[in-house]
Amino acid sequence: MFFGFLLWPSTTQTLPYDDEQQALDEQITIKISHVVAQNTPKGLAAQHFANLVEQKSNGHIDVQVFANAVLYNDETELAALQHNDVQMIMPTVSKMTTEVPAWAVLDIPYLFHDAQHVERFFTSEEAQQLLAMSSVDNVIPRAFWANGFKHFLSELPITKIDDFQQQYVRIMDSHILKEQFTLLDATPITLAFQDIFSNAKAQTYTIQENTFSNIASKNIDGFQPYVTVSAHGLLSYVVLINEDFYTQLPPDVQQIIDEALHETTAWHFAQSAQLNKQAYATLQQRAEISTLSDIEKRRFQQRMAPIYEAYANTHYKQIIDTFAQ
Numbered sequence: 001m002f003f004g005f006l007l008w009p010s011t012t013q014t015l016p017y018d019d020e021q022q023a024l025d026e027q028i029t030i031k032i033s034h035v036v037a038q039n040t041p042k043g044l045a046a047q048h049f050a051n052l053v054e055q056k057s058n059g060h061i062d063v064q065v066f067a068n069a070v071l072y073n074d075e076t077e078l079a080a081l082q083h084n085d086v087q088m089i090m091p092t093v094s095k096m097t098t099e100v101p102a103w104a105v106l107d108i109p110y111l112f113h114d115a116q117h118v119e120r121f122f123t124s125e126e127a128q129q130l131l132a133m134s135s136v137d138n139v140i141p142r143a144f145w146a147n148g149f150k151h152f153l154s155e156l157p158i159t160k161i162d163d164f165q166q167q168y169v170r171i172m173d174s175h176i177l178k179e180q181f182t183l184l185d186a187t188p189i190t191l192a193f194q195d196i197f198s199n200a201k202a203q204t205y206t207i208q209e210n211t212f213s214n215i216a217s218k219n220i221d222g223f224q225p226y227v228t229v230s231a232h233g234l235l236s237y238v239v240l241i242n243e244d245f246y247t248q249l250p251p252d253v254q255q256i257i258d259e260a261l262h263e264t265t266a267w268h269f270a271q272s273a274q275l276n277k278q279a280y281a282t283l284q285q286r287a288e289i290s291t292l293s294d295i296e297k298r299r300f301q302q303r304m305a306p307i308y309e310a311y312a313n314t315h316y317k318q319i320i321d322t323f324a325q
């Protein structure tokens with residue numbers, strides 16, 4: 001028998017013994033909920049993981065991926081995970097920094113130099129230690145994934161950092177992101193991902209930061225047509241699994257999940273870069289694209305001094321810096 005017993009309480013059924021029911025009894029379902037489109041770095045990585053698990057288990061583990069916040073959104077997905085209504089989610093690290101303050105280090109502007117720097121750190125033993133800093137109830141953090149670098153999207157062109165003055169900027173719920181825009185004399189507004197389109201349309205905010213893939217897949221450039229390439233911050237994810245669910249799985253099932261996660265983490269870096277490249281090409285057709293000049297980047301970094309000072313000597317900031325070499 002491939003798996004010892006059925007572990008998924010909500011589908012447990014008491015059936016009379018019947019050979020033909022064996023497969024039903026052995027089936028394990030993993031529901032994954034996320035908030036972005038399928039054709040995005042997170043959407044494709046979640047699906048890749050699902051395919052690997054199904055292949056490795058010969059179909060005995062059924063992984064169902066629910067995209068676009070159809071099941072749960074930014075505000076509800078963590079509680080749904082803790083209650084085992086879904087078994088896995090992969091929120092942005094920024095949105096988890098209230099629960100796990102140590103992870104805020106990943107929100108520091110211009111922390112990562114390039115995609116290779118991100119990959120070197122995210123696949124390191126030290127990243128595993130940072131991951132383990134979570135003590136969120138009934139949740140095991142399993143991997144960091146990266147979408148890519150964030151850039152600015154705006155209703156009016158941004159050519160210098162003074163252009164942020166008195167503007168409303170949509171942010172994810174993170175104190176560093178809040179401080180980043182406050183330091184630019186703008187007003188940060190925390191909005192869940194599912195609300196950014198309607199609020200861009202309603203002009204509740206006029207600037208946001210996001211990756212090319214999230215901007216293009218949400219069609220927000222229809223309202224905010226100016227893209228300023230800045231690569232000033234990383235949009236990263238943390239893959240979370242329900243602890244009770246995972247720890248009660250037989251070792252062979254855990255091993256399949258672990259292997260599939262490991263392989264997906266290794267696979268997704270190139271995939272994310274490719275999707276953001278494609279999204280950039282799409283935006284070239286639809287939006288006005290410019291690049292933040294080196295002088296303005298330096299001015300931006302100078303303005304972020306209070307954030308750098310607060311984090312300069314923190315353990316993980318120093319470790320991440322060492323991976324830049």
Ligand code: SIN
Nearest residue numbers: 035036092172193210
């Ligand atoms: C995501 O990529 O999961 C959403 C990012 C955002 O809220 O901007």
